[in-house]
Amino acid sequence: MAVRTSTKLAAAGLVALAVLAGCAADKPKPASLEPLESQIAGRQIWNTRLSDVTFPLLVTVRAGRFHVAADNGTVVALEAATGREIWRGDAGGRLSAGVGSDGRYAAVVTRDNELVVMDGGSVTWRAKLESPVVTAPLVAGERVFIVGVDRIVHAFDVLDGRRLWTLKRPGDALTLSQAGVLAAYKDTLLVGQGARLLGLDPLKGTVRWDTALTTPRGTNEVERLADLVGPPSRTGSVFCMRSFQNAVGCIDAERGTLKWVQNGGGVEAVGGNDEYVVSADGSDRITARKRASGELAWTSEMLLNRAVSAPVAMGTTVVFGDYEGLLHFMAQDTGKPLLRLPTDGSRVAAPPVLSDSNLLVVTRAGGVFAFRPE
Template identity: 30%
Template sequence: MKFPRSFSPSLRVALLATAVVAMSGCSTIGGWFSSKDSSKKAAKPTELAAITPTMNVAELWNAKVGGGEGHLGLRQGPVVDSGRVYAAAVKGGVYALDLQTGKAVWHHETKVQVSGGPGVGEGLVVVGGLEGEVIALDAATGAEKWTAKVGNEVIAAPTVGQGRVFVRSVDGRVTAFDSATGERRWFWNHDLPTLTARGNDGVTLGPGVLFVGNDDGTVTMLAVNDGHPLWDLPIAQPEGRNELERMADVDGTPVLEGGTLFATSMKKTTMAIDAPNGRPMWSAEHGGPGRPAVGSDRVVVTEADGGVFALDKSSGGALWQQAGLLRRDVTAPAVVGDVAVVGDLDGYVHWLRLSDGAFAARTRAGGDAILAAPVVSDGIVLVQNIDGRLTAFRAQ
């Protein structure tokens, strides 16, 4: 059971609580919905405090690439390859734009409600649809190369490489297609828990292997050629008195750097893993539903409540916390230079110093919520909001 991340935090809790009540047979949960509940005031998003910028951030361009994500809880963001930005939206199709100028290179119109992607590689741009459609386009021209179908909606960006297109659907299945023909090569299933958060991210490609974050709190390594599982490792234990407390989803794409894989769980756990053999290197008690961002000496994660943490890359020890964005539905982070960048529910983009987590700058990318993690390429930070507004920034 999944609920849109675009719902407010309090509404998501209410819906999840209702689900737990229905499953457990309980008639009420005392205090949660009382008008006298003092937690209502605490549930409001933290008001942004004034800051003194220590860096200049310029908006380079913005472009409209569609819309329709408002109530679907999609973390739809762009991808960059060879100086082009590829972006898509539920209503709007797929766009290719010049990274430096934002000028449209091509636009592929489609009746498919594009909900996952784009993913790019091997001359292809691949997107998924709300009804399980998979569309592969020529990256140079936008012409359709092939189409395929999976059994459930696709809200994660497909991953392209090593002669395959890997599509993750919301039912926990990963399907591998031949990148040249679209022929299905294999699929792999992973059972879902009774209750999960809405959202999953793409899979991570390594040399001959694939890493998948699962809704039960585990990460699995699969063989690229046939989907055979090579190891399975719990990042967080799904412990608790009910299904809500046991939610441990690894919703963010794991990050592979050299031989180390970094994965984070909404159970407030982040782990560094020796990727070839699945051996844990360290585990930290901070983590969240989005992908981690890896810098030169630290890993940055966003927790579900909006707290942003930096962890020591070699040990997992907490280096700093930024608590000024609590309950603002903060995105997963990205790292550019010596800052980490996150977006929030009001379209603000926050630039945090990697050294200490202090606010270095604040910009805005329209007034709508940003759900997808910012994307960094060639020193440019790209942010896409749920209204399909794509904005490019550069720090001066």
């Protein structure tokens, strides 16, 4: 986990700091897994392989298609039900963020700070950015939206790459080099700015509302680092998310109001459905809270220190990936383990995503797997 800080003396305006989460000399030993007798059925339905995935990947699902990418710049659209490759493109450089897609256009960002937009696998345009990007672009409403690690928001025309507007707001110099919140609700663009969520007019880039999820505390910039971590978990107008190492809470995007917030550490995004918000803290202790109120529902220490991914809710289960590429299916209402499925043995690289009854998982080694619980 890295952070970045701006400085007037740096030509690029940004200097990377090699700060890692959990940098103690002796890391805690991962929890040993007890033998599990499967309580539900599930099977792998297809798999394929790309290059390694070490950047903050967001897998986009649109119209029965999974859009995925790899370090080497490969971007692929796959049919969710069968794994059939629909198209493949090359961004022309190693990636730092991706993939955003509206079902037709796909957008990624390279490590050379270049936004690349594709149509059917062919590059349609490129745009040079002023700072690094680790949050996947959002493609919506014939626009491509970008938020850099400097927290500056940009909007581009998806057809020709014209920059339509830029929003820059004052904030702390130190920022989190981890995927943040960039999402859409009706005609409002949602953007994380530190520990605050902004609701923007996507046509003009003006602020409609500005809501703090939590108030950062600490004696220095590192301790006060509380950027919102994406992707958020949405049910209706309510978006639930994590503030890095600070809290978990929910904001109603219809009104721009805070529903609830609960203190708690952790570095990965949250998941859930209309009943529960589920997340893992810094030691991978799993916590489920009632979505309506934030009231604690259950906790589990089954996956302690197993470097779990952000979760995804699937039916009556919640699914986490871990550092060994294992998928853990747990009952949403109790946390009881129900099923365990393997991938390729490497760490799950992105939050698992759903398309109908198909669950897609991408690993650090570039494995792309689709599962179907039954």
